[in-house]
Amino acid sequence: MASILEVKGAKGTRWRAMVRRKGYPPQSAYFDRKTDAQSWARSIEAKIDEGKHPIGSEARRHTVDELIDRYCLEVLPHKKSEKDQRQQLRVWKELVGGLKLSELSPNRILTARAEISSRPGRGVAKISNASVNRYFAALQHVLEIAVREYGWLEQNPMKRLKKLKEPQGRVRYLDADERKALLQACRESKNPYLEVILLIALTTGLRRSEILGMTWGRIELDTGLVVIEETKNGTRRSSHLIEPIIERLNVLKQASDGKSQYVFPGKNPLKPIDIKSAWHKAVRSAQLEDFRFHDLRHTAASYVAMDGGSVPEIAALLGHKSFQMAARYAHLSEGHTKSIIEKTMSKVVQDDGSD
Incomplete structure (x- = not known):
């Protein structure tokens, strides 16, 4: 719900617009005219409704490379799957590492995932959907940490992306x-x-x-x-x-x-x-x-x-x-x-x- 507040100061009257929405950090900005504040608030609410939540300054300041490097230093050493995930994150750095976090859109991620899907797997012509999903999960957790702990992102751009469909689990047993x-x-x-x-x-x-x-x-x-x-x-x-x-x-x-x-x-x-x-x-x-x-x-x-x-x-x-x-x-x-x-x-x- 947006609120527009009149703020009087030494330089005159200004208008503060604030948008609060459950599950999102509050957004606020100051304007000289009330109509501008109302227009800004409506645009922010519309972006949230469309899943295009505005990205903060931290996301414009840091790259995906920086985020993955920090994650590998602080978080990854404590995970049992460190060796596999380190290799998976190297691939993500290769594909999207140069992007600012503000530029890491769902579409960019899907394009990179398609590139991973086209690569050969171990001893097979094409990597399996299950393996691609492990790459997907590795980056997803990195971005979650960026949201929850680092404050570099306000929301995870992978949040609404679905994993690839996997075949029914293998059941090979000895007769x-x-x-x-x-x-x-x-x-x-x-x-x-x-x-x-x-x-x-x-x-x-x-x-x-x-x-x-x-x-x-x-x-x-x-x-x-x-x-x-x-x-x-x-x-x-x-x-x-x-x-x-x-x-x-x-x-x-x-x-x-x-x-x-x-x-x-x-x-x-x-x-x-x-x-x-x-x-x-x-x-x-x-x-x-x-x-x-x-x-x-x-x-x-x-x-x-x-x-x-x-x-x-x-x-x-x-x-x-x-x-x-x-x-x-x-x-x-x-x-x-x-x-x-x-x-x-x-x-x-x-x-x-x-x-």
């Missing part, structure tokens, strides 16, 4: 024969930990980083409880190991020299082991097609679903805060759902009271 072949390949690997790492992934759904980051201080070998401190969503959670795996870990514990806190230490005991080379060799040996380590997580969830597990149970297994991601496995439990309906609802039909 019985593939599982046996992979277990055999890992058993024959020169890496002494690869087989037990595979077994943990298959039976818990833990991510590779969560497994390799496991420490002896976070495992209760008598109960099989393992606590994961560094999860993807930042929330501590726990998982349970089955007895055969506990037995294997007890053997590893007894054989450890106490120089490393990690269950699966690398050559440098201060770091966990790197299994990339051994893993890729095992996948090739098992003759698996289109299979990644992360698909072991899908495999664990799929097995639970096919055994009748519910979406909430799958979400609990995977450590998801919501059911949305876990719902991708729901179709695998359709047979179980059918049996429940037939078993339960047949009684309803039988007891309907009809003669």
Whole structure:
């Protein structure tokens, strides 16, 4: 709502126009004539209604390059995705870094995103929409910080822009024969930990980083409880190991020299082991097609679903805060759902009271 106030001073009467709108910082200006103040206020309100909120002086003073540099110095080092986002922000600097923040319009951002979308991805002809959306999210958070903390922008120009549509989540899991072949390949690997790492992934759904980051201080070998401190969503959670795996870990514990806190230490005991080379060799040996380590997580969830597990149970297994991601496995439990309906609802039909 705009307000026009008469202000009397030593140099005479002036008119102060102020526009206040929920969700926007207040805008004000002084004029010699009341009609000019009213006209200015109407133009500001019209721009807000059109999504063209006026940009302040800070946005005219700083470039996108300056903003990203400050963000990389002050914010990015505290994020788990620092390495990936640093690379993503380098691309944004290349495409729009020279612009003043006041010039960074939604259209400029969409044009730059189209350029990113046309670039080749890792081993594929074109980068995926999901990857482009990660670039999009990286810049979006930078601009949010500029609004909320730095005061360099009054509103985020990406606020109303939508992400690209992504295909339905991938569900690649091992069938019985593939599982046996992979277990055999890992058993024959020169890496002494690869087989037990595979077994943990298959039976818990833990991510590779969560497994390799496991420490002896976070495992209760008598109960099989393992606590994961560094999860993807930042929330501590726990998982349970089955007895055969506990037995294997007890053997590893007894054989450890106490120089490393990690269950699966690398050559440098201060770091966990790197299994990339051994893993890729095992996948090739098992003759698996289109299979990644992360698909072991899908495999664990799929097995639970096919055994009748519910979406909430799958979400609990995977450590998801919501059911949305876990719902991708729901179709695998359709047979179980059918049996429940037939078993339960047949009684309803039988007891309907009809003669």
